[in-house]
Amino acid sequence: MTAPVLETRDLSINFGGLRAVDQVSFTVERNRITTVIGPNGAGKSTLFNLISGALRPRNGQVLIEGVDCTGRPPYRMQAAGLARSFQITNLFDELTVAENLRLAAQILEPVSMAWRPVRASGVAQARVDELLERFGLADKARYIVGELSHGEQRRLEVAVALACKPKVLLLDEPTQGMSHGDTRDTAELIKTLAADVTVLLIEHDIGLVMSLSDHVIVMHQGQKLAEGTPADVRANKAVQTAYFGHT
Numbered sequence: 527m528t529a530p531v532l533e534t535r536d537l538s539i540n541f542g543g544l545r546a547v548d549q550v551s552f553t554v555e556r557n558r559i560t561t562v563i564g565p566n567g568a569g570k571s572t573l574f575n576l577i578s579g580a581l582r583p584r585n586g587q588v589l590i591e592g593v594d595c596t597g598r599p600p601y602r603m604q605a606a607g608l609a610r611s612f613q614i615t616n617l618f619d620e621l622t623v624a625e626n627l628r629l630a631a632q633i634l635e636p637v638s639m640a641w642r643p644v645r646a647s648g649v650a651q652a653r654v655d656e657l658l659e660r661f662g663l664a665d666k667a668r669y670i671v672g673e674l675s676h677g678e679q680r681r682l683e684v685a686v687a688l689a690c691k692p693k694v695l696l697l698d699e700p701t702q703g704m705s706h707g708d709t710r711d712t713a714e715l716i717k718t719l720a721a722d723v724t725v726l727l728i729e730h731d732i733g734l735v736m737s738l739s740d741h742v743i744v745m746h747q748g749q750k751l752a753e754g755t756p757a758d759v760r761a762n763k764a765v766q767t768a769y770f771g772h773t
């Protein structure tokens with residue numbers, strides 16, 4: 527039996543007296559879209575910070591393909607196959623679209639090329655071209671990030687996170703602040719990503735969650751309240767009370 531691509535076991539962290547993430551365990555299946563939902567302050571972003579190595583858990587473990595990676599710093603999590611985009615934008619505003627992608631793809635270069643000027647090799651550049659095409663940004667390649675629309679910036683963020691060919695992609699509210707049209711386009715894009723990367727998503731647009739997700743994990747006050755198919759969690763009484771606001 528092969529290990530799940532990502533697994534958390536009893537993952538916990540406190541901020542002072544607050545149990546921001548409290549003994550959260552789940553597994554993520556390969557090439558599926560798993561979505562974490564929950565009210566504001568439920569601990570979703572903190573959970574991602576624990577998984578990506580931005581925060582060190584007080585308790586519990588993070589396993590990538592069965593390897594215990596708990597407490598590794600973000601660059602080592604990335605080396606193990608994890609990439610993320612942030613709820614707050616994480617692009618170099620004064621660089622072009624292509625330059626942002628190029629920096630992120632640089633890790634694909636063979637070590638023997640590491641001392642050469644950035645333009646010297648082909649592997650990373652090929653990845654940049656592929657992503658520009660796939661994300662519909664080819665005609666914006668030479669634009670400065672600041673010249674892009676909000677929707678294009680968010681799309682570029684996802685492309686930047688994918689540049690290093692991760693096994694697991696963590697996306698924290700990729701549609702935040704987007705227009706309805708951009709949200710729909712982004713959902714379509716995320717769907718196509720699942721063919722070659724496992725997606726772990728935080729999303730607040732419940733319609734999108736229901737249509738996009740293979741598996742849904744519901745967080746509430748730092749804990750995992752429920753998980754299952756979109757239909758399962760929607761039918762769950764505790765979830766309806768805590769999240770959908772029904773009584």
Ligand SMILES: Nc1ncnc2c1ncn2[C@@H]1O[C@H](COP(=O)(O)OP(=O)(O)O)[C@@H](O)[C@H]1O
Nearest residue numbers: 541544546564565566567568569570571572573
């Ligand atoms: N670095 C931090 N220091 C102290 N409290 C934090 C920190 N990060 C998050 N929190 C608190 O932890 C709780 C969970 O936050 P967060 O993970 O951002 O929730 P969500 O992403 O589900 O909205 C919130 O009460 C938040 O105020």
Ligand SMILES: [Mg+2]
Nearest residue numbers: 570571572613
């Ligand atoms: Mg958040």
